[in-house]
Amino acid sequence: MTTPAAPIATDERDRSVISLPPQTTLYSSDTFLAIAFDTTANTTLQPTVLGPNNNEGLPYLQDWRLIGHLCNRRAIATVDGTLSVAGKRITPERYLKLWRDAIANPLTPDQFARRYDRIPCATLAGPLAPLRDVTRSYTTSPFTRFRDFEARYRDQMQIAADESSFELVLDLRQPDAPRHAYYASQFLVTAQIRKLPGPYTTSITVPRTGQIALPYIRNAA
């Protein structure tokens, strides 16, 4: 039997929970983004967006889902010290307490940007033609079809010269952006489920302010 590679030790230096506006998703409960700031032997301080953030929809999490996600991943790694906090070993119970404190004291997207000099963004990308007539999954969506979302945000999209594909980076500091990004991502997830020609990208990133051009920011902080 082959010996698995040793896990990379990670040191969590900071954490932040971003509260998203009410009615961002179809659920009535509060929704958050969770970002850990980690260093490893190979990297300097890097943000890690927690949750399913690999093109399976956006990692908008209710508090209980975030705790569950932490239990299934990072809290487990504290047991053998693969994950430490500020350079020290920590028990999983105390680690969860740190995140509960962060959930109890969330930042708005704007506050997060000011504190960390990073902008919470939603990135959506994929082929345009297969998407246009995909219909909404939820009646709470403000967009009946993807083409309605495209009409709203086309001037902010980067579109291939042959119109075959698009990429849109939404600044989540904008009041409607979290909600619009959520429902738009559902079109892309539906397209994936239906195996429409892809690939499709749905993700949350937190690039440094100035690292990314966001032409639709009219009153940037």
Added chain:
Amino acid sequence: MSYQIDYNYHALRVDGTELDQLPNDQHEDRFVVIIETGPSNCYGHSNRRVRDWQVCMIGTHDQVIQQTIRFAAECEGGMLKVRGRDCTPESYIRRIRRILASAEPATDTAWHPHIAPYTDDDPIHTDPRMLRPDGTLRQTADWHRDGLRDFFALVDDHHDPDTGGLIAWTFAKPGSRFQSSPC
């Protein structure tokens, strides 16, 4: 929506010095955690919720805690309750820590190895440690007679330290001491 209820807990300790030295350990004790558990929405003939004893965690202390955290995740969303009451993941982890601290010595009547993977293509089926010298499959008595070194080496190999993933009840069963009362 139904949820899982834990009713009772027992922890057994296998003395590490009895295992012979496994690779990468120093005669570390092994634990077997047996939990009486059952779904909230299934009732027996006496209108009592059905429940059964299961080996839910197995391995070293750290391995058991990692497996525990995976279960504890279900507490936060209310899908796992202790004796029908809400429980935080932290509280669940602490509960398992306490029973590990007071674990009783393992006996043959309390538990036994019983490797029964879910799928036919699980690589454990062809692991040489599953076989007797004559090439036939090891049975429960073989594990106890030959020492539990190979058994816990298999547990070590199948425990995923990244996810705490190990389906403990496919590796061991409660012994005759743990018989569920009829429902």
